[in-house]
Amino acid sequence: MGGVTNPLAPLELPPTPQDWTDWLRTRVDHDLAEAARLRDRLRTLGRNAPGGDGSSGTPEQHRNQVLGTWNELYRTLRGISALTNLVVNVHPEAATREVGEEAERRISELYTALGQDELLYRALRQVPTDDVDETTRRMVELELRDFKRAGVDADRATRERLVQLSKELTELGQEFDRRIRDDVRSITIDASRLGGLPQDWIDAHQPDENGQVTITTDYPDLLPFTTFAQDREARLALSTVSLQRGWPDNQATLAAMIERRNERARLLGYPDWADYDAEVKMIGEGEAIAAFIDDVVAKARPAAEADRELLLRRLREDHPDVDTVYNTDASYYTELIRREQHGVDSQHVRSYFSFPQVRDGLLDVTGKLFGMTWTPRPDAPLWHEDVTAYDVDVDGETIGRMYLDLHPRDNKFKHAAQFDLVAGIEGRQLAEGVLVCNLPTGLMEHNQVVTLFHEFGHLVHHLLAGRQRWVRDAGITTEWDFVEAPSQMLEEWAWDAAVLRTFARNAEGEPIPTELVTKMRAASDVAKAWRATVQMFYASLSYYFHHAPQPDLDAQHRELMARYNIADLLPDTHMHTSFGHLHGYSSAYYTYMWSLVIAKDLYSAFDHDDPFDLETARRYRDKVLAPGGSRDAAELVEDFLGRPYTTDAFTAWLAE
Known part of the structure; x- marks a missing residue:
């Protein structure tokens, strides 16, 4: 299964977990020193106009020097940022995680300083772009925009305050995540x-x-x-x-994060953080987030109210005096109703989904769809014995390496996510990514299978988009409210009977019956609108905490729960203190549903009767995934669909 020889090699990791602490410290020091050297080179280029003393030759030569040095600087910084982020979230040694956290603070401070460096801004601004390719022109324009958003043209006092805010936000975010991870x-x-x-x-x-x-x-x-x-x-x-995890300490930490984000936004001329953050996303402005939340809730609420009545009726069969329906009730009674009304017993369903079979089946399915092969590398150095490594080929060419860290352990990231390790740069370095989950080693629920397909969609996207010229475009670097669309679309294959029958087998080796999958699909609609309103409640927390934060976030949590959520609030709970997305996604949790709208439209282009519609899959691979962030997301989608995306497929799905 191996690919053609590639002169590029994967990142060389330490041989044992115990070797990581000193290695990481040395690596951080080296890469930050190299970044400082490259920064100084750019400063020199910024001081000298093309053709003048200190510059090299013609304007074109000067441009090449600036952009080449620029790319190398951010390649170095992105690499060490990805490495330390991974270490902090998955490494079993506390000392290594502590080195990673300290490195994150140093890296954040350098990023902040670079964003306000007038000489770097001048170096890039003087690069002529009238005769460059569109990808390069776009990259330069976006980098200049980011300088403005970092405060490069603000007065000195404002810049100093922005630096302090960035430092504090890094530390607060680490506190918030650490409590969730450890609690x-x-x-x-x-x-x-x-x-x-x-x-x-x-x-x-x-x-x-x-x-x-x-x-x-x-x-x-x-x-x-x-x-x-x-x-x-x-x-x-x-x-x-x-739902008490992180409480009470994370309440104060979250409030401090929100306060500092909003101060930063106002210093830069924005009304609040939500508006600042939305500017670089497909949605464009903060008010559009509120409108999107309200629109989805309005469409879903009638059916969600019916879902509540359905759940409450079944709940009262067991508990006649109950008037409340909590989300945990919905989990249990949705499963019960699926079993009683649709003949779907999840305990029976899970008998077809042993973890090893699901993992291998996932690799087979995605490999066939996208022309990828996964070659196990048992000799690769790893940070834990549960981790596995694979070299990745596409159509015979080695493009990178992936690591699967899929089972829970102490002090590890508690949810599911794809972590970058190396951004793929054409001719410079191979893409490497890490899938981090908390899945059982034995039988899996079908919703866990769906989650694994979803997260693997991110990993595939990162790897396929790893042959870019500019580091800014490498991997999953589209607008952030698009990044969930490819992974959400890949979930569709986890619901297809023909796909599941290739790997879902019970202990007797019998494949999952097609009739059972048909029933599973029908049963999945139970409480679908309820779940949509729950998601939009999460989005409302994310948005309104930043747009109009109240002094008491607990009270605001209860107010938004009553306004958007069909579920009742479980007493003495504080969901927001363990809601990790309030760090990583800040005001933009809406992106999951926004991306789902696009994912449904993307999937409409496939032949639903042929899950291995390879012609469409390869076209999707090349037009949507492989370009990474080199084009606007709306352009990628339109290029694939042959038209701008619409909400039609999503609206039809919600109404089913």
Whole structure:
């Protein structure tokens, strides 16, 4: 399965996890020193007009010097930024994570200083772009825009305050994430209260000498328990402690992050952070976020109200006096209704999805779709024994390496995400990415299979977009409210019977029946509108916390819950203190639903009767994924679809 020889080699990692601390410290020092050298070279070029003393030759030669040095500077910084971000989130050694956090602060300070460096701005501004290719012209224009957004033309006092704000925001974000990552809570209940849970889950949770079982808030415990446990009191207890993670300390940290973001935005001439952040996204302005949230909620609310009545009726069959429906109730009763009304038993469904088969099937499916091969590299140095490495080829050419870190452990990132490791630059370095999840090693829920397809979509995007000239365009560097669209579209293949039957087999080796997948698809519509309103509630938190923050974020949380969410608020919970997207996505959580609108339209171009419609898949690969950030997202979509994207497919899906 190996590809053709490629002179570029993957990043050489330390041989054992214990070797990472000193290696990372040395690597950071080296790369930051190299970045400083390249910065100084650009400053020299910025001081000298083309053809003058200190510059080299013609304007064209000067331009090549500036852009070449510029690319190398940001290649170096992006590489060390990606490496330290990965280390902080996945490395098992506390000392190594601490080195990574300190490095993140140093890197952030340098990025801030570069964004305000007038000589760098001058060097780039004097580059002529009237006779360059469109990709280069666009890159220069966007970099100049980012200088403005960093405050390069602000007065000295403002620039100094922006530097301080950037430093504080880095530290606050690290605090916020660290508490979420480290705050694993649990409940302890009698083993007799495990009724309804899968037998393999029960077998993995043996009672202690007192007959008690401890259940944690980590996903492999939390998700099956809230989906299958018949004991409502226990489900609510586990959900409550899960929604208390980060409380109370992260409340103050979050408030401080929001305050400093908004101060930064106002210093730069924007009304608030949401408006500042939206400027560089497809949506364009903060007010459009509010309008989008309201529009989706208006479309979904009638059906969501019907979903609530459906759930409440079934809930009252077990608990006649109940008037509230919590999200954790929805998890359990959605599953129950699917089983009772659609004949879909998720415990039966999961018998077809053992982790090794799902992983291998995912690689086979995506490899066939996109012309990719994945060659295992058992000799690759890794940061943990659970991690696996693969070399990646496309149509016979080696384009990079991927790492799969898919199972939970202490002090690891608690959700699911694709992390960059190396940005692919044509002729300079291979793309490398890391998929980080918290999946069971045994049987998987089908929704976990969907999650794995989703996150792998990000990894495929990063790898395929790794043959760019400019580091700014490499990998997933489109507008941030588009980045979820390719991964959401890949979820469709996790619902196709023909696809699933290639790898979903039970212990007897029997493939999942097509009729069962048909029922699963029908059952997936149960409470679909409810789930849409929940997502838009999350988006409202993300937006309004930044657009109009209240002194008491807890009170604002309750107010937005009542306004947007169909679910009732579980007492004594503070979901926002463990809502990690409030750091990474800040005011832009709306992007998940925005991207879903585009994903539904992208999928409309495929032959739904042929999941291996390779002609369309390869065209999609080349027109949407491979260009990375070299063109605006709307242009990529229009080039693929042959028309501008519309909301028609999304609206039809929501109404189904």
